[in-house]
Amino acid sequence: MSFFRQVSTLVWKDLRVEFRSREILYTMAFFAAMIVLIFSFAFIKEGQVVDGVVPGILWAAIVFGGTLGLSRAFDRERESDTMRALLLSPTSRTAIFLGKAIGIAVFILVVEVVVVPMVALLFGAPLFRDPHLLIATLLLGTFGFAVVGSVFAAMLLRTRSRDVLLPVTLYPILVPLLIAGTKSTAGLLEVAPNYSAIYFWIKFLLVYDAIFVVVALGTFESLVIE
């Protein structure tokens, strides 16, 4: 079976399993929404939400919610030991990794479908003025997060204190992605958007993703398999 088919079989499996209980989707979406609310209250000045925090709030919600989902998704494989079943099969390890990363990315994108309109509504932010640019930013940012996050989550799968070590190790690595994501989003919200800056940040996200896909695929086997 070709690599592509292996990956798609795995992704469909993850999607199907999740859609049965929808546990991760609901909890992630709710948590992300809570983050948006908490941060809005945290950044109130003179009865109004401070200007310019909207991109930050959005991406904080994506990262924190995403980490929750990431943690939970890998825990689930561990609980029923199904990761072992996957490793026993003739499927390539790279396919297993990519399958998981894409699955997580899809979950986060679904959560974004909820959170992004929510943010647009609550803050009256014109996020959908240039939908293709917004979507590009979100897609690239989410995918980068999913790839790096999946490596770290898989790495820490059998580690003690993994719940606290995941954010501790993951977040510093994500900083450039966060900067690019927030800058791009902020750019889209300006009265007269500077499109060349936005394109720059989107390209930056692309570079980030490319670099870390390569690093992840290169180190994944030696880090995860015993």
Next chain:
Amino acid sequence: MKRGLFFAAVGVCAVLFPYTIYLIFFKAPLDRKLFFNQKIFYYHVPNAAMLFVSVIMCGIASFMFLRKREGRWDDLAEASGELAVLFGLIVLVTGSIWGKAAWGKWWQWDARLTTSLLLWMVMVGYVLVRKYGGPGSERLAAGLAIFGMADVPLIYFSVKIWRTLHPKTSVVKSLEPGMRGPFWLSFLLFLAMFYILITLRTRAAAATRELRELHESGLDAGVFE
């Protein structure tokens, strides 16, 4: 040769510690703008250089460890990782003090500072994983170090471009003649100190590992039946 070098380094530190203090505080000229506060620069810059060296060493050692799976690479990675946290802390604190004197602020979000802070946090994460990760955490920490290294240029450029609209931080000016002597001696002092610390810490890590490996081969050979 190694022993000789080690004791030479000890000698250098023993002599230079008091001597540089004398030079810096009694002999070196006062900076025209910052006066006394500038003197922290004699400590800040060499420590930053040592931080840089530690981090690179940790990255390379981690990479070699994952490649070759030899314990001695892991010892070096462990030692340099810890030193990176130590030197990083010194750099951030001294830099902060200097910043307060030079710009009136304890912190600035420019590219260099932010990258240093984040790199330091990656190294703190490294040490935490080694400490609390349980068995097998050496490989994971090594992976983290590699991801961290790959990330550094990305952090630097993203922050740099992010902050282009903001005022630049002060550039390190070329040194006045009277300052060069104390500066380079201070640099030498911290280089010697780095050498001493990395040698001792690596040796300690190697000893711990060898003891463990000895125990394990004893078990394998059935000595403990």
Next chain:
Amino acid sequence: MTIDTLTVSALTKRYGFHRALAKVDLTLYAGKLCALLGPNGAGKSTLLGILSTLVRPTQGKISYGHNGSEVNAGSELRAQIGVLAHSSLVYGELTAVENLEFFGRLYQLGDVSARAQALLDDVGLGDKARHRPARTFSRGMMQRLSLARALLHDPQILLLDEPFTGLDRQGAAALARSLASARAQKRIVLVVTHDFEPLADLTDHVVVLRRGKVVHEQLSAGEEGFRYDELKEIYHRYTE
């Protein structure tokens, strides 16, 4: 490249300071069903883990042979191995049929649906049950599903860890039939078990493990396989 022998030499596995296996030498043969006996903590599951390629030994060698030459580890090898472990290895949210179809696709089997249904018939999982999510299954039903999963791709090497647990009389009989057929088809079969009654007359090779070491190994004399009383005697002699 059908595997016909599986050999481990000087196999040692250590977890930190706990030694699970100590210099184990063992060869398994095609067509000879091997029963791996021993008290709890003897290292049986660890040995199974290493044989399945999932666990890497601390020391020692493992080789999969075909006509005298060695077969390399890799995805082709894994395609020939079927494992039944302590954990179910199936997805609780998916139904029995969905689970088997998923694994069938991973193992690149043709006509996955028909295959899945046939196997569920073999293990005796009823028609209504097989369309329910696996997490609603009883222990016995789960065991049957896990077994179906292990047998799905008709593996050359069968590694079963306590397969009779949770099975009722019918289930045990069905499993014994599958094992007999695997043996007849010259597969390599290793069964870890406390309960050797169902294995009577099927077992050609007995290995007793104790504290990580092989304390006894015996091949049956003729074509027949060990009788129940013979197995019982071996078990009691070497595990008390």
